[in-house]
Amino acid sequence: MHKQPSDSDIILIHGFRGAPSGLKAIADILETAGYRVHTPSIPPFAGAKPLPVYSPIAYANFINDYIANHNLSSPILIGHSMGSIIAAATASYHPKSIHQKLVLLSPISQKPSPAISAISPLSAFFPRRIVDTMTTTFLFVKDRETLDRIGNHALLRDTMAATAVCSKNNPPKKKHTVAAAKFSSMYAITDFDFNKDTLLIAGAHDRLISQKATMNLAQKINAKVSFIPNSGHLHNYEKPAETAQLILDFLKDT
Numbered sequence: 001m002h003k004q005p006s007d008s009d010i011i012l013i014h015g016f017r018g019a020p021s022g023l024k025a026i027a028d029i030l031e032t033a034g035y036r037v038h039t040p041s042i043p044p045f046a047g048a049k050p051l052p053v054y055s056p057i058a059y060a061n062f063i064n065d066y067i068a069n070h071n072l073s074s075p076i077l078i079g080h081s082m083g084s085i086i087a088a089a090t091a092s093y094h095p096k097s098i099h100q101k102l103v104l105l106s107p108i109s110q111k112p113s114p115a116i117s118a119i120s121p122l123s124a125f126f127p128r129r130i131v132d133t134m135t136t137t138f139l140f141v142k143d144r145e146t147l148d149r150i151g152n153h154a155l156l157r158d159t160m161a162a163t164a165v166c167s168k169n170n171p172p173k174k175k176h177t178v179a180a181a182k183f184s185s186m187y188a189i190t191d192f193d194f195n196k197d198t199l200l201i202a203g204a205h206d207r208l209i210s211q212k213a214t215m216n217l218a219q220k221i222n223a224k225v226s227f228i229p230n231s232g233h234l235h236n237y238e239k240p241a242e243t244a245q246l247i248l249d250f251l252k253d254t
Helices: 020-034 056-069 082-093 114-125 130-135 144-152 154-158 160-165 171-186 211-221 239-251
Strands: 009-011 036-038 076-080 101-105 197-203 222-229
Touching: 009 020, 009 056, 009 082, 020 036, 020 239, 056 082, 076 082, 082 101, 082 171, 101 239, 197 211, 197 239, 211 222, 211 239, 222 239
Parallel strands: 009 036, 009 076, 076 101, 101 197, 197 222
Antiparallel strands: none
16 A cells, blocks of 8 residues: 555546446556545436536536535546546636646547537437447457456446436436537537646547647647557556556656
8 A cells, every 4th residue: 555645535537428437447546556536427427416407517516516525625636538528627617626636538639520519419319239339449459358347347337328318218318418418529628728737648549539639738738648558548448557657657746
């Protein structure tokens, strides 16, 4: 066990279709290093109570309320994919509630094309087999260990949110999945104004966000950036140990 860090609370914010278990491998390493890691379920997925609206301020307020309800003092936010947008929004709307250091994994560095934005909400109605196929396209290395890790965690087993939320037995909840899908495709980190010591971590072979876009974001917000070799958008599954080590190196002087 490592020495307890002086600022030891971390909030891991999962992305669209994600779940806390999707970041478990990273959380375990951070906890071994002495951090207290919190992994809230992000609405409307993973059993979280849906939001009245799906907007940057609503998500930022959700995180701010989580901090208050759990009596956390300046926790470090780490957001993955859509979670990076939520983390950036929180840093913009509630900068005093969180730590000066911010970590964005697979950061949404630019808005998707209009075509992708139009299609994204429809993904809420895709059958599971199509969603599973879509998931694997975000991987660079499709080895058995990585696929099993995904299968045992969020995307393919314990929370396939769109399938559960959009079932015929729960028609009122369809609007929440669609609203979250729209949110995930409408915003980018560049939409928010914040002044934090930020680290961007991305897969070197991310098919969703290019290295150029991430480098441009890093320059714009004066952030540090690291690309993990042989990994894609889901480096939290592909390279959790490498991701966690980059986070620990960034936080070691905290």
